[in-house]
Amino acid sequence: MAANENPRLPLDGVRVLDLTGTMSGPYCTMLLAQLGAVVDKIEPPTGDITRSLMSGRHDGMTPIFLGLNVGKRSAVLDLKLDEDRRRLNALLPGYDAVVHNMRPAAAARLGLTEDGLADAGSEALLCEIVGFGPGPYESRPAYDDTTQSLSGMAWVQGRGEVPEYVRAAVADKTAGLYAALGVCAALLGRARGNLTRSVRIPMFETMVAYTMVEQLGGLTFEPAEGPPLYPRTMSPSRRPFRTADGYVGVMLYTDRHWRSFLSWLGRDDLVSDPKYATISGRSVHIDEVYGFLAGVLEGGGTDEWLDVFEKLDVPAGRVQTFDDLIADPHLAATGALPVEDHPTEGAVRRVRSPYLFDGRPAGPLRPAPNLGEHSSDILGTG
Known part of the structure; x- marks a missing residue:
């Protein structure tokens, strides 16, 4: 490979239709884009809600949106309208994976089920990020804070005393990581003849698994051999x-x-x-x-x-602040936080993918899109 050549990425050629919003789904599809997939994001006329979080240089282009949606294209469909639902169905056969983070009932109304994809002539893998798997909670809404509370994460973070939230969207991003892993595993399985039709990532169960794996302690045994929680991480003196x-x-x-x-x-x-x-x-x-x-x-x-x-x-x-990180010599040498020119937002700092394939970082990604920027290309309406 020539010195100025970027490595071919594992998901080069894979097409992903992104019907997600907020954080868990966009984080998943951002990771897939970083791995080389073409990701087309379908947004409502008002845009992904993260276009309204915080403030940016222009309406709809907030720091959170710019960070979570790098590498994607954007098209607008109003899925409340019959005509736009038909347009969505017409798109489905052109993708290898379809990702959403809607509640199951809402997704079913749009035909975003295994049978719905098949009826639309699509063989795409269906990836669903939901609040809960089948069971008593299945129809409930879920967000990061509520999932941290239900899963035991807030209790652990409070050392079993006064509960606290992790000061990052850890439940959303963990679900997104699991979803990206599930998509990659299912696509690999398909290439080897194992036809997986769907993968569902329930945030609650995912965070229970994530939180309890090292914190189960004496509850590992039945009957219990002692209390839960990993003593070293529970010490109030465990801090910088x-x-x-x-x-x-x-x-x-x-x-x-x-x-x-x-x-x-x-x-x-x-x-x-x-x-x-x-x-x-x-x-x-x-x-x-x-x-x-x-x-x-x-x-x-x-x-x-x-x-x-x-x-x-x-x-x-x-202990480094974010200002320290921007000036950190190692991160500067590795190009981990490059500043790139965005077509409408000017100089924008990006958090680069940490993957090194064949020892090399991936090349630059498509900048985060303006709302509907690629509608004509994706929907064929130009």
Whole structure:
């Protein structure tokens, strides 16, 4: 491959019809676009709701929309109208996958079911991101906050005490990740003769699986052998540590990490202390261990400690703001946050796909579209 050549991406040639809005679905289809798929986004006349979140340079082109919809084309259909529903049906045979995040009943009214796609002459994989799988909650609406609450994530985030939300749309983006993985797996299966017709990602069940996998604790066993929750992550002292002039994140985790650090401190008395010598001992006494570490780190500056941890081969890093990230030398060297010219929005910073195929990052993506920008191309109305 020539030095200036971009790698061929795994989903090159795959066509995806995006009937999603807000965050879980657009995040899924953004990932598919980053993997090389052609993604055509169908929006209502008012546009995806994220066109109205926050403010941008122009109406409908907000930071969140620009971030979630890079790599896509946009067409407008009013699916309340019979004529536009017929146009949608006419589109379906031209795609390899159709993605929506509607409630099942709403999707069924539009023919976005396995049978509906077949009736339209489409063999596309149907990917559905829904709030809940079949069961008592199936018809309920779901959003990120409610899913964090129901799934135990807010309880875990509050350490089993006062619940808190993760300050990112973790439920939406996790569902989107699972959906993109499901699409890729199903398309691979089809190429090998396993004709999967649909994949459904229920946000509630997905976040339960995501949250509980390392937090189930004693409830892993029946009858229970103890309480749930992973003690290390539950410690109130698990946070970036204050230094003399800032904060540092450090992960003294293995027995070797602790032996080398305690020896460097001149605390050989603690090297053989059962509370510090083994990972099991540290786990039982995690609050005391973290308290000791906090007291030590307050005595030196951030740069000083980073030098020490680098010499000891202990994972550590300063706490960075987003402004710091934009200036971070590693991210600058890897081109992780490129600034590109958008046709209508001017200079726009993009969060580049982290994938490296054949050791190379993917090339630039199509800029996030203005509402209906590609209607004539997608709908054939030009």
